[in-house]
Amino acid sequence: MATIKDIANMVGVSIATVSRVLNYDNSLSVSDETKKRIFEAAEELDYQKKPKRKPIMYKVGIVNWYTEKEELDDLYYMAIRLGVEKRLEYHNMKFTNFSIEHLRSLQNEGFQGIIAIGKFSENQAEELKSVSSNLVFVDSSPNDDQFDSVIVDFEKATRNILQYFLDQGHTKIGYLGGREIYKDHTSKIDDPRRTSFERFLSDMGLYQEAYVYEGKFSVEDGYHLMKQAVKDHEDEIPTAFFAGNDSIAVGALRALQDAGVRVPDQVSIVGVNDISISKYMSPPLSTVKVYTELMGETAVDLLLEQFSGRQVSKKVSIATQLKIRGSSK
Known part of the structure; x- marks a missing residue:
């Protein structure tokens, strides 16, 4: 490395x-x-x-x-x-x-x-x-x-993350994702991570719409989305979050650190992509290698x-x- x-x-x-x-x-x-x-x-x-x-x-x-x-x-x-x-x-x-x-x-x-x-x-x-x-x-x-x-296959990647959370004993699981639209503005883009997240947890009886936050796939939005989640749920914040990409996860980590929430002792985060900087985070980011x-x-x-x-x-x-x-x- x-x-x-x-x-x-x-x-x-x-x-x-x-x-x-x-x-x-x-x-x-x-x-x-x-x-x-x-x-x-x-x-x-x-x-x-x-x-x-x-x-x-x-x-x-x-x-x-x-x-x-x-x-x-x-x-x-x-x-x-x-x-x-x-x-x-x-x-x-x-x-x-x-x-x-x-x-x-x-x-x-x-x-x-x-x-x-x-x-x-x-x-x-x-x-x-x-x-x-x-x-x-x-x-x-x-x-x-x-x-x-x-x-x-982001659907399978999403299922693997959620199964990992369940295997670790997490039942309150949140989602931080992004919304996208084609550059010619013809339509919105369906995100398989978001739809798979809802489908999988719904089948388990664990899906909570209040735990879902969406913005852009950026560090800045990851920070603000997690900051809002901390504000909304305080001591009842989900114990695990699936971030739609590593950029969102990086921002979310910083927001949790600023809020004094310990990662991973209080909240676990897993991202997607395994971009080159993921291993340099503090703590190093768990993620799906794409x-x-x-x-x-x-x-x-x-x-x-x-x-x-x-x-x-x-x-x-x-x-x-x-x-x-x-x-x-």
């Missing part, structure tokens, strides 16, 4: 700066560019380097539904993007990153293939198809019959299959793994 010192040496900043950035210390005055370099260094140092292969003469567009600013709040998509980029570099393929807001600018770029990272509506998928018929979606599947996709680099690599491999002539669409589901650390018991 890379150390904070390794990251500091790679970026050229102090160990203290790296530590405060990884812990989302709002009192630190540092540019978004420096934060980006630190987060990317943490991801890249976790990435297993591989030798490059012979050149394959294709030009690929990477379309990101998150902006660089949004990536800093939710490192999940940064990790997927880096996985895509490293795999393309491994094959010596040229690529360019684009924001979803600039779809029209892709038309004249001459891309042989497109990898779209994030959540895209069917309308956006059709627009991307007009740029290149060789198209792979990562983290969403707008149309299983038409497009390749790489997804995660193999984001593999998601990115698989997307490139699917694109290469399309270049080789495969016509039938393929949907690949990547497994997850629950990692128990210091934030839960």
Whole structure:
């Protein structure tokens, strides 16, 4: 595992700066560019380097539904993007990153293939198809019959977390999640973590709507959501919380620490994604490991299959793994 010192040496900043950035210390005055370099260094140092292969003469567009600013709040998509980029570099393929807001600018770029990272509506998928018929979606599947996709089974991951809580004796379980909408504003996005949470606990007779809090998938919202939960329930606060992603969990940890609530003695927290900073939290964050680099690599491999002539669409589901650390018991 890379150390904070390794990251500091790679970026050229102090160990203290790296530590405060990884812990989302709002009192630190540092540019978004420096934060980006630190987060990317943490991801890249976790990435297993591989030798490059012979050149394959294709030009690929990477379309990101998150902006660089949004990536800093939710490192999940940064990790997927880096996985895509490293795999393309491994094959010596040229690529360019684009924001979803600039779809029209892709038309004249001459891309042989497109990898779209994030959540895209069917309308956006059709627009991307007009740029290149060789198209792979990562983290969403707008149309299983038409497009390749790489997804995660968040329903199973949610069930695994909740079963772990039940096995530890927790019966009052809360949820901290995010609400999302497609960037073309065509509709809201259903979150399988939220629906699976309600379904699973309802079947057990343990679901409580009052224990559910939703905002954005960010550290800031995680902090405010947990702060509200502490205020609402005081001494009757749920003894365990499932956070929809690690960013929310990081903010929630800070809110509990500010409120004097001991983690995990009084409240346990488990997040999702296992972003690179999770292990640097205090306490280290229990989380579901999502193999984001593999998601990115698989997307490139699917694109290469399309270049080789495969016509039938393929949907690949990547497994997850629950990692128990210091934030839960």
